[in-house]
Amino acid sequence: MNSKKSKIICITGGKGGTGKTLCAVNIAIMFKNEGKKVLLIDGDVENPNTYLLLNGKLENKKDVPFFKPKINEDKCSKCGLCAKNCLANALLHIKDAFPIPILTVCSGCQLCYKICPENAIEADSKTIGFIYSTKINGLSLFLGELMPSEARSAAIVEALLEKFEEILEAEPEKFDIIILDTAPGAHCDVELLIANADIVIPITEPTKFGKLDLIRIMELIMLLGKESRVIVNRSSLLGFRDQFLKELEEENIKILGDIPLDSDIVESYCQGTPIMDSNSVFDREGAGYRAFNKIYENLKKWLGIIK
Ligand code: SF4
Ligand code: SF4
Numbered sequence: 001m002n003s004k005k006s007k008i009i010c011i012t013g014g015k016g017g018t019g020k021t022l023c024a025v026n027i028a029i030m031f032k033n034e035g036k037k038v039l040l041i042d043g044d045v046e047n048p049n050t051y052l053l054l055n056g057k058l059e060n061k062k063d064v065p066f067f068k069p070k071i072n073e074d075k076c077s078k079c080g081l082c083a084k085n086c087l088a089n090a091l092l093h094i095k096d097a098f099p100i101p102i103l104t105v106c107s108g109c110q111l112c113y114k115i116c117p118e119n120a121i122e123a124d125s126k127t128i129g130f131i132y133s134t135k136i137n138g139l140s141l142f143l144g145e146l147m148p149s150e151a152r153s154a155a156i157v158e159a160l161l162e163k164f165e166e167i168l169e170a171e172p173e174k175f176d177i178i179i180l181d182t183a184p185g186a187h188c189d190v191e192l193l194i195a196n197a198d199i200v201i202p203i204t205e206p207t208k209f210g211k212l213d214l215i216r217i218m219e220l221i222m223l224l225g226k227e228s229r230v231i232v233n234r235s236s237l238l239g240f241r242d243q244f245l246k247e248l249e250e251e252n253i254k255i256l257g258d259i260p261l262d263s264d265i266v267e268s269y270c271q272g273t274p275i276m277d278s279n280s281v282f283d284r285e286g287a288g289y290r291a292f293n294k295i296y297e298n299l300k301k302w303l304g305i306i307k
Helices: 020-033 081-085 111-115 153-170 188-195 208-223 241-250 263-271 287-303
Strands: 007-012 038-042 062-071 121-136 139-146 177-181 199-204 230-233 255-259
Touching: 007 020, 007 188, 007 287, 020 038, 020 139, 020 177, 020 199, 020 230, 020 287, 038 153, 062 111, 062 153, 081 111, 111 121, 121 153, 139 153, 153 188, 188 208, 199 208, 199 287, 208 241, 230 241, 241 255, 255 287, 263 287
Parallel strands: 007 177, 007 199, 038 139, 038 177, 199 230, 230 255
Antiparallel strands: 062 121, 121 139
């Protein structure tokens, strides 16, 4: 990915519900408030909801097609070569019969299509999801959505990244800051986005589950050789803040900041009005607002934008 001009920040976390989208949206808004050209990419394709938090609408819907092998029975010699070589075991072949594609396990690799000696496999396609591109209050948003019952979520993330690369190739200075918001977990969708980032911010919460999932995602981040700093959300939960931060330090995990439980944040979330929006009516002296501001200052120092 082209990162010569833009800074690419990936917001992730091993566990669901830790506040990844809340952080991604508010960080994007804070950069936008300072006049930066910001693109937010929602890569949580099974549950994309950044637009709701931004109180916006999805526009410019585009299908994401996925390769589907179609057997041409007039050409097929029933040799079985395609089934023998399909690593996903997605072609059922019984002697002297035409192979049957099992589309639920097909990876779309196209190997069968390329190796068939009779050219009997045709490249068909099916729509597995959509990507949208829209602008909400001066913020550019790309969002991917996987269709229900489809399993190939990584293909939607790839489509988002391809679209992004195309734009940066044509206009390298179109965006100053790109924020990638991942799905929870440490699977291939998440890996794709982390691999394309300059820096990574995992979001966690001060619970045993939060720490366990954080350690899993940290392993993936280290494997991909990325620099990371953690945000602890709901840090004042049950009074474990100090103990939790100390435990992370003992594990040599760097901390970008923490966000306490705060009624303004909850209200902003419910209303779809980001707390850091320049037009928001939330208390600028409140704990949530101050916590986000502190995180933003630390982030700019980390990126070398300010000393
Ligand atoms: S490799 Fe081609 S010819 Fe052979 S069984 Fe498969 S589709 Fe038919
Ligand atoms: S596209 Fe790849 S995974 Fe799907 S049936 Fe063909 S060889 Fe198997």
